[in-house]
Structure formats: structure tokens, C-alpha cells
Amino acid sequence: MKPTPADVALIIGLALIIGTLYARYWSPNAAPPTHALIRVDDAPARRVPLHVNDRIVVTGRLGDSVLEVRDGRIRFASSPCRRKVCIRSGWMHDAHDATACLPNRVTLSLAAADPHYDGVSQ
Amino acid sequence: MTRRIHLHAGPRDHWIAGFAALAIVIHILEAGVPTPIPGIKPGLANVITLVVLLRHDLLAAIWVQLLRVLVGSVLIGSFLTPTFLLSLSGALCSLAILALLIGWNRLLPPARVGPIGLGVAAACAHMGGQFFVAYTAFIPHPGLLTLLPVLLTAAMLFGALTGWLAGALCLRLDNSPDAAAPAR
Numbered sequence: 001m002k003p004t005p006a007d008v009a010l011i012i013g014l015a016l017i018i019g020t021l022y023a024r025y026w027s028p029n030a031a032p033p034t035h036a037l038i039r040v041d042d043a044p045a046r047r048v049p050l051h052v053n054d055r056i057v058v059t060g061r062l063g064d065s066v067l068e069v070r071d072g073r074i075r076f077a078s079s080p081c082r083r084k085v086c087i088r089s090g091w092m093h094d095a096h097d098a099t100a101c102l103p104n105r106v107t108l109s110l111a112a113a114d115p116h117y118d119g120v121s122q
Numbered sequence: 123m124t125r126r127i128h129l130h131a132g133p134r135d136h137w138i139a140g141f142a143a144l145a146i147v148i149h150i151l152e153a154g155v156p157t158p159i160p161g162i163k164p165g166l167a168n169v170i171t172l173v174v175l176l177r178h179d180l181l182a183a184i185w186v187q188l189l190r191v192l193v194g195s196v197l198i199g200s201f202l203t204p205t206f207l208l209s210l211s212g213a214l215c216s217l218a219i220l221a222l223l224i225g226w227n228r229l230l231p232p233a234r235v236g237p238i239g240l241g242v243a244a245a246c247a248h249m250g251g252q253f254f255v256a257y258t259a260f261i262p263h264p265g266l267l268t269l270l271p272v273l274l275t276a277a278m279l280f281g282a283l284t285g286w287l288a289g290a291l292c293l294r295l296d297n298s299p300d301a302a303a304p305a306r
Contacts, residue, residue: 001289007239014246014278021271 033095033110036074041105060104142189145170149194162276172288187213208252215251216244241285249277
């Protein structure tokens with residue numbers, strides 16, 4: 001039982017469609033992030049909306065870290081650490097992007113809005 | 123006044139019922155096999171539908187498929203439940219695609235779609251139709267869409283398997299000395 005050329009064409013076509021669906025629903029930036037989660041030490045995360053341009057100052061172990069929100073993105077603008085890894089990692093803009101200023105014990109991650117329902121049964 | 127209506131089952135009715143019974147048995151056996159993700163199952167009952175389609179005609183395949191969905195659901199106890207509606211919408215979609223492809227094969231015999239192509243197309247249409255109904259009628263949540271490519275991948279693999287099985291079965295039936303000429 002061998003596939004005919006039309007079978008092969010059909011299978012390739014369907015595989016392309018399925019591949020597109022994987023790219024659409026399984027890529028990490030599928031849903032744009034709506035807010036950032038900022039954690040200092042063991043304190044609960046502070047939620048910062050990304051649609052409001054803002055400068056946020058958080059106080060960590062070494063001093064104040066300044067985070068800048070602009071156009072749905074967020075970055076470390078300044079931090080009292082020595083190597084400035086957090087600042088060099090630049091703007092965070094995809095859902096589940098994350099960076100941290102470890103010396104100052106500040107972590108930053110992006111998340112999409114939590115849906116209110118898992119599902120609706122009728 | 124009562125009038126008696128006589129229904130005569132002809133030979134064609136008999137063999138359609140026979141194929142449908144085979145498909146129903148496979149359908150019920152499969153319903154007892156647990157699956158890792160809801161919605162994924164081999165769909166081996168469709169081998170029967172495909173064999174009927176390949177050796178006989180589209181109308182017979184439609185009969186076998188719909189009888190299988192109806193009687194299968196009555197016997198399993200899912201008649202008129204969401205499961206039944208999903209199964210029925212999937213069956214209707216796969217029949218529609220099979221009808222289209224049979225039309226295609228008549229128009230363009232050199233570019234014929236073989237049993238494997240038919241199996242894959244029918245399985246993907248079955249999954250697509252089922253998913254569409256599930257998403258629009260039962261669980262309209264965007265999270266469900268994440269499952270779609272996985273379900274379609276499984277449909278494609280199992281569709282190729284059922285198509286290959288149906289094709290191999292037809293070859294064997296054609297070469298078998300016991301096989302009578304296909305009943306019409």
C-alpha cells in the first residue's frame with residue numbers, strides 16, 4: 001500500500017497547516033504580556049501594568065533599583081549593583097521574559113493577564 | 123383504518139448492516155481503551171467506512187458511518203450527550219471531505235487521492251469539525267486552541283494508519299479467492 005503523489009501533496013499541505021498552528025499557539029510570545037511582576041527578596045510579587053508609562057523605584061538589599069515602563073515594555077534603568085547585568089539585559093517585552101538584579105535581590109518577569117475562568121459550561 | 127407498511131430489506135441493506143455492525147464493534151472496543159488526551163483515539167472503525175467507500179460507493183459509506191455513530195452512541199450510552207454531538211459533527215465533516223475527494227478522483231483520475239490520503243483527510247476533517255463544535259458550543263476558551271495542533275497531529279498519524287489499513291485490506295479482499303464480486 002503506497003501513497004499516491006496526490007496523497008503526498010495532501011499530507012504536505014496538512015503538515016504545513018498544522019505547523020502554522022504550532023507556530024501560532026505554541027510560540028512563547030503568543031499572548032502579549034499585560035503586566036510585570038516585580039519581586040524583592042521574599043516579598044510577594046508587585047504587579048505593575050505595562051500600558052502605563054512609569055518609573056518604579058524598588059528598594060532592595062543594596063539600595064534603590066529603578067525600573068522604567070514604556071510602550072508595553074519594561075527594563076532596569078538603574079541599579080546599585082556592580083556588574084549591571086540587569087540593565088544590560090535591556091527591554092523585556094515578550095510574555096515570560098524575565099531578568100533579575102541578583103545583588104539587589106530584585107527579580108522581574110512578564111506575564112499575560114490571568115483569565116477569570118477556565119471554561120464555561122452551558 | 124390502519125395501513126400496513128411492508129419494509130423489505132434487500133441484499134444491499136443486509137451488507138450495509140453487516141459492515142455497520144463491524145464498525146460498531148470496533149467503535150465500542152475502542153471506547154474502552156483509555157487515552158492520554160481527551161479527543162485522541164485511533165478511530166479504527168473508520169477503516170470499515172473507508173473499505174466500504176473504496177469497494178462500493180459513497181452512499182454506502184455514509185450509511186455505515188452514520189449508523190456507526192448512532193448505534194455506537196446508543197450502546198455506549200452517550201446518545202444525545204455532548205460526546206455524541208462531537209462524534210456526529212466529526213463524522214459529517216469527514217463524510218463531506220470524502221465526498222469532495224471522491225468527486226476529485228472522478229474529475230482527475232491521474233491525480234487520484236489514494237486510501238492513505240483519504241484516511242488522512244477524513245481524520246483531519248473529523249478532528250477539525252469536532253474541535254470547531256467543541257470550541258464554539260461547549261468550551262469557548264482560547265486555551266483550548268493550544269490543543270488543536272496536537273490533536274490534528276494525532277489525527278494525521280492515525281488517519282494515515284487507518285487509510286493504509288483500509289487500502290491493504292482492499293488489496294487482500296480483491297486477491298482473495300473466497301471473495302465474491304462486490305455486492306451492489
